[in-house]
Amino acid sequence: MPIVEGAILLFAVLALGTRTELLTLASVRGYWSARAARPVRSGPTAAQIGAPAEADRQRPVGWLVRNGHTLRFVLPAFAILIVVLGITAAINGGNFKFGSYLVSLLTFGSFLAILGLGQGAVVTAGGLDLSVPWAITFPAIVVTTYANGSDSAATWAIPLALCIGAGIGFFNGTLVAGLGISPIIATLATGSMLEGIALVFSHGAPIGNAPPVLLWFLNSRLGGLPPAVWFLALFVVIGTLVLNHSGFARRVRAVGNSEWVARLSGVHIRAVTISVYVLSGLCSAIVGLMLAGFADQAYYDMGKPYLLASIAVVVLGGTRITGGRSHYIGILGGALLFTAMGSMLQTTSLPEAVRSIIYGTVLLLAVILLRDQAE
Amino acid sequence: MTDEAAALPNLSTRLPVAFLQRSGMIAFLVLLAVILALIAVSPNRLSYFDLSTISASGTTLALAGIGETIVVLGGGLDLSPGAIISLVNVVLVTQLGPSTLGVGAYTALAVTIAIGIGAGIGAINGLLVSYLRLPSIIVTLATMFVVQGAALLILKFPGGSVSSDFANLLVGDVITDVLPVPILIIGLGMLAWLYIKRLRFGVGLYAIGSDAAAAQASRVNVRFIRFLSFTIAGAFFGAAGLFITANAGSGDPLIGAGFLLKVFTAVVIGGTLIGGGRGGALGTVFGALTLTIVSTFSWLWACGPTTCRSSRAPFFCSPC
Numbered sequence: 001m002p003i004v005e006g007a008i009l010l011f012a013v014l015a016l017g018t019r020t021e022l023l024t025l026a027s028v029r030g031y032w033s034a035r036a037a038r039p040v041r042s043g044p045t046a047a048q049i050g051a052p053a054e055a056d057r058q059r060p061v062g063w064l065v066r067n068g069h070t071l072r073f074v075l076p077a078f079a080i081l082i083v084v085l086g087i088t089a090a091i092n093g094g095n096f097k098f099g100s101y102l103v104s105l106l107t108f109g110s111f112l113a114i115l116g117l118g119q120g121a122v123v124t125a126g127g128l129d130l131s132v133p134w135a136i137t138f139p140a141i142v143v144t145t146y147a148n149g150s151d152s153a154a155t156w157a158i159p160l161a162l163c164i165g166a167g168i169g170f171f172n173g174t175l176v177a178g179l180g181i182s183p184i185i186a187t188l189a190t191g192s193m194l195e196g197i198a199l200v201f202s203h204g205a206p207i208g209n210a211p212p213v214l215l216w217f218l219n220s221r222l223g224g225l226p227p228a229v230w231f232l233a234l235f236v237v238i239g240t241l242v243l244n245h246s247g248f249a250r251r252v253r254a255v256g257n258s259e260w261v262a263r264l265s266g267v268h269i270r271a272v273t274i275s276v277y278v279l280s281g282l283c284s285a286i287v288g289l290m291l292a293g294f295a296d297q298a299y300y301d302m303g304k305p306y307l308l309a310s311i312a313v314v315v316l317g318g319t320r321i322t323g324g325r326s327h328y329i330g331i332l333g334g335a336l337l338f339t340a341m342g343s344m345l346q347t348t349s350l351p352e353a354v355r356s357i358i359y360g361t362v363l364l365l366a367v368i369l370l371r372d373q374a375e
Numbered sequence: 376m377t378d379e380a381a382a383l384p385n386l387s388t389r390l391p392v393a394f395l396q397r398s399g400m401i402a403f404l405v406l407l408a409v410i411l412a413l414i415a416v417s418p419n420r421l422s423y424f425d426l427s428t429i430s431a432s433g434t435t436l437a438l439a440g441i442g443e444t445i446v447v448l449g450g451g452l453d454l455s456p457g458a459i460i461s462l463v464n465v466v467l468v469t470q471l472g473p474s475t476l477g478v479g480a481y482t483a484l485a486v487t488i489a490i491g492i493g494a495g496i497g498a499i500n501g502l503l504v505s506y507l508r509l510p511s512i513i514v515t516l517a518t519m520f521v522v523q524g525a526a527l528l529i530l531k532f533p534g535g536s537v538s539s540d541f542a543n544l545l546v547g548d549v550i551t552d553v554l555p556v557p558i559l560i561i562g563l564g565m566l567a568w569l570y571i572k573r574l575r576f577g578v579g580l581y582a583i584g585s586d587a588a589a590a591q592a593s594r595v596n597v598r599f600i601r602f603l604s605f606t607i608a609g610a611f612f613g614a615a616g617l618f619i620t621a622n623a624g625s626g627d628p629l630i631g632a633g634f635l636l637k638v639f640t641a642v643v644i645g646g647t648l649i650g651g652g653r654g655g656a657l658g659t660v661f662g663a664l665t666l667t668i669v670s671t672f673s674w675l676w677a678c679g680p681t682t683c684r685s686s687r688a689p690f691f692c693s694p695c
Contacts, residue, residue: 005640009643012640013643013649185639308516354528360521363520
């Protein structure tokens, strides 16, 4: 009974395992008074940001020089992606149609690219989300159960599923930030409870069908491409803004670099930590809906392959696994690379077990090669 | 030593609580309470049969938990126990099988293989974590997938068997109707932990888990001790794989799949602090037994009391 074991784990860790202080009334009051005393509500002041920008304008520095450090971690994924594409083309010889291959690469890659934003944000803030597979599965099961092939029911079932995803993330975030439980333990326990709930909910067999709107989203063509690919293009823009070019992004990286320094700089650690887990739960739920639309069904362990994949994608994209550094474009590259490797391995006749070995090895190599030399 | 360290800031108030919590006394009391509660509510009497089945199903978890505790005390996390248990299981079933060797030679060979595989994988984890300075979660997540893949490669579907003499040796009785072998194995595991704790390695383990920089400054060889902690943990995971193989008697490449959560739960119930430096493996063993009893009982709760009416029902009914 994973649900019982997960609940016991949470109970035990609450009773015995926490070192940090619990969420107390005093700390809440402290937060509000600190917030009231703060001159600017979000992030550094314009003057603070303006100072380095002013210096740049006076002495123009090349784009390559300014972004060299980022490029060093973002580019490897794309470089290896090109190599993998070349090998795939070589294996398939004359049958290789680049256009259709690219469409399927983008469609399958969109699952991992979306997961990568959530997991990437959590990792950047110094955590890890092990509940991803079950945060994919449970919302998907909810949608196929309640919106069983009907678009009118989907109008409320899809928002409900997304809310469930966000709720799962909020639960994770509260355990980690509010109660001071280690992210691994908290998300492992949440995941196992969801596994139990999904098992009870679905009785272990696929139930219902996806609503037509989800089928349309994944399987039809809109201007030559599935709507999911257009959605991916939009998502990349949003993802880059959220993970790299916003006040939220700066706060997430501050927490990941040093929680203590971030706290002293007026970053509300709990709010940021809870937000990244909510983002991860939401992204997982989106992927769950897309997978349900792709296969026209949802089943008990549909999310299982996505735990290692979501972490591998983030690492391949040059994210520092201990937090504080990431770029969404890199994660996108990691997602496409991981998908391309998967489809390359699928064309060979290697058994599933060998693929699992290769994925594990790739993850290890990526962590070894992309770590900071200074660390 | 750690209990004193935990209690130092405000000795007068913290000492009893910290001592109870970190020495595993709370876990022991919880185990006792759970057993007494079940005896009180169950219609049947506690028999030797119950003792033997519960200890047999709890031993794998207890052994794996001791290993995980060693890694956690040193400040790491190891996600590979389930995969190592599966790999040991399939290697024993496919390579030894129901062989014609004498039971002594067979067991010696099986123990060597199991602990060798476990310690070998643990050593790889340890090398990557300590000498390449990679985060233990990612390293062991990757090895978990590699090792699980290897297990599926060796044996695709559940099947095969091990020598029944060997199985009976590990899950049988030391003294008939008094002491089952699994209890003896759990006892040996606890003794092994108490011995390890007294070694220079044990002291260093608590030191690096509490504050690696301070340990380094006190001339503790942080890297070597971290490496050793993963290797020894791997050996314990191997022993767990050996025992579950004897208990199940057959091969299953996914036999260890559910263990990750259980192992962490046992460690946390046992009072070991995730993050390192406080706790111990005795608590983990009590936690493992508590968890085994409670999850067996929860199956009963989920399945309804009809199973209780069979002729040979355990004292709190059989798992279904």
